Amino acid sequence: MKMDKIEKRVIISSLLLMSLFVFSLLYAKNKYKTDVPECLPYDKAYTEPKVNQLDEKTYQVFSVASMWQFQPSEIYIPVGSEVDFYLTSKDVVHGFNIAQKNINMMAVYGAINKTSVKFDKPGVYDIVCHEYCGVGHQNMRAQVIVNYPRSK
Ligand SMILES: [Cu+2]
Numbered sequence: 001m002k003m004d005k006i007e008k009r010v011i012i013s014s015l016l017l018m019s020l021f022v023f024s025l026l027y028a029k030n031k032y033k034t035d036v037p038e039c040l041p042y043d044k045a046y047t048e049p050k051v052n053q054l055d056e057k058t059y060q061v062f063s064v065a066s067m068w069q070f071q072p073s074e075i076y077i078p079v080g081s082e083v084d085f086y087l088t089s090k091d092v093v094h095g096f097n098i099a100q101k102n103i104n105m106m107a108v109y110g111a112i113n114k115t116s117v118k119f120d121k122p123g124v125y126d127i128v129c130h131e132y133c134g135v136g137h138q139n140m141r142a143q144v145i146v147n148y149p150r151s152k
Pocket residue numbers: 065066068093094095129130131132133137140
């Protein structure tokens with residue numbers, strides 16, 4: 001089979017570009033220590049919003065998105081904590097974005113998505129919904145509060 005010269009060039013450049021993209025992804029994953037979120041088998045246990053403290057600086061957060069809130073909406077942890085977020089939705093698809101930590105997940109009904117984040121610096125980290133989910137979308141936010149005492 002004879003292939004057109006231009007077609008051949010297009011195929012070769014596409015393959016080179018795809019390799020470059022894959023290489024960039026792997027490079028960024030290592031350089032910025034980012035992880036691709038995991039998708040866990042559905043389990044009702046994760047649909048109850050809560051914060052579990054496993055040891056001094058290890059936490060599990062079962063985050064439940066719904067129209068139009070995240071529960072829990074305030075998560076207090078000490079600096080240096082490692083947090084595993086387990087995320088699901090009660091209704092439509094929502095987003096889960098912690099911009100300061102480069103975290104971007106989707107909250108999907110019937111699915112559990114998981115990612116781990118280490119909070120090295122004190123501060124208030126905003127969690128926002130970044131998938132348009134209805135009229136209250138812009139109010140959908142929560143906070144991870146690192147090293148600040150509870151107000152109550
Ligand atoms: Cu939302």
